Amino acid sequence: MAGARQETATARTLTLSVPGWQSHRAGQHVDVRLTAEDGYQAARSYSLSSAPGEAPQITVERLPEGEVSPYLVDVADPGDALEVRGPLGGYFVWEPDARARRPLLLVAGGSGVAPLRAMLRQRLRSGHDTPLRLLYSARSWDAIIYREELLQSGPPDVQVVLTLTRSAPDGWSGRRGRVDAAMLDEVAWTPTEQPEVYVCGPTSFVESVASTLVKLGHRSDAIRTERFGASS
Ligand SMILES: Cc1cc2nc3c(=O)[nH]c(=O)nc-3n(C[C@H](O)[C@H](O)[C@H](O)COP(=O)(O)OP(=O)(O)OC[C@H]3O[C@@H](n4cnc5c(N)ncnc54)[C@H](O)[C@@H]3O)c2cc1C
Structure with a gap:
């Protein structure tokens, strides 16, 4: 994780630094997996909130009692390693189409x-x-x-x-x-x-x-x- 910006009291944008990242399409997501010291693992999906061509970012809203989101919003620091898989998803994506020009x-x-x-x-x-x-x-x-x-x-x-x-x-x-x-x-x-x-x-x-x-x-x-x- 390369950077973090607090968006609201409960939401934070994390900038990821992923070796070999080959850009993404707008609308895709990544899966983030956390592993506790006792080996317990939890994985959740987070949408990529930056544009294709920009450094990958995710924006996480903290849910009370949540397993993963409180860690990403309140605990993870720039420099910490996160396990990330992606970009994922091919349906909820938008790409500019010069021919169609639909709104x-x-x-x-x-x-x-x-x-x-x-x-x-x-x-x-x-x-x-x-x-x-x-x-x-x-x-x-x-x-x-x-x-x-x-x-x-x-x-x-x-x-x-x-x-x-x-x-x-x-x-x-x-x-x-x-x-x-x-x-x-x-x-x-x-x-x-x-x-x-x-x-x-x-x-x-x-x-x-x-x-x-x-x-x-x-x-x-x-x-x-x-x-x-x-x-x-
Ligand atoms: C494709 C995809 C993309 C997503 N992108 C984002 C994103 O960009 N930003 C983001 O913040 N989240 C996103 N989510 C939701 C995210 O994956 C997690 O579900 C969310 O962060 C809760 O995880 P948790 O471990 O903190 O809570 P959990 O431990 O899983 O759940 C804690 C409690 O909150 C309830 N709950 C679970 N999910 C939600 C929810 N979304 N809203 C309200 N209550 C809930 C559960 O029923 C439970 O009672 C996305 C989900 C999907 C499927």
Whole structure:
């Protein structure tokens, strides 16, 4: 592990230094395995949150009572060795397609923003002109991962829409409340514009967003999902 940056009180981005790393695709993940002194092992998947061509990064949200995430957020230090396998996964990946130029809709709940940040960074770094919208649901202002980066202004066809579900600071002019049909109807492109959709977050969030998009008329085969696990 080459570096660490605290993103929120409970989330940290780790920069990995992996000998022989041959880049990755936006949306892929790695498996991290920890081994205790008594030989007990635990492995968990973490999405790569940096763009292809950048040093590999993962962003980990600490779960109370979790086996692996508290170690990665609170204990591991730069210089420590981690056992990493990857990059893995070939379904939940996005690559700019110069021919299709379909708009890209990214919908994130909580730490589900990690692989979608890789897609956003790839879109910005590649200079490709795919119109992109990221709709990101966080509990509060303090829980927004990559906050400074996401609030930076980008090209006009790249939009970041934040919604806060539990509390919002005074003067907050963004959205409030959970991602629902009305919000998706406003933020997503219309089905006739055929956006490519990537949804990532806790399992219940992903299932709710994906089924709502289908009810709004989006094709289910245009929606790719990544489930991080049970909602806390
Ligand atoms: C493909 C993939 C990519 C992933 N990418 C990321 C990532 O980029 N960042 C990240 O933080 N996590 C990511 N996850 C989730 C991650 O793999 C772990 O499940 C998570 O860190 C919890 O591990 P733990 O050992 O700390 O908790 P565990 O010991 O496994 O679980 C502790 C408790 O939390 C509950 N729980 C398990 N997972 C979740 C969850 N996701 N949300 C809420 N409650 C949960 C369990 O039911 C249990 O009660 C990803 C999962 C998958 C499958």
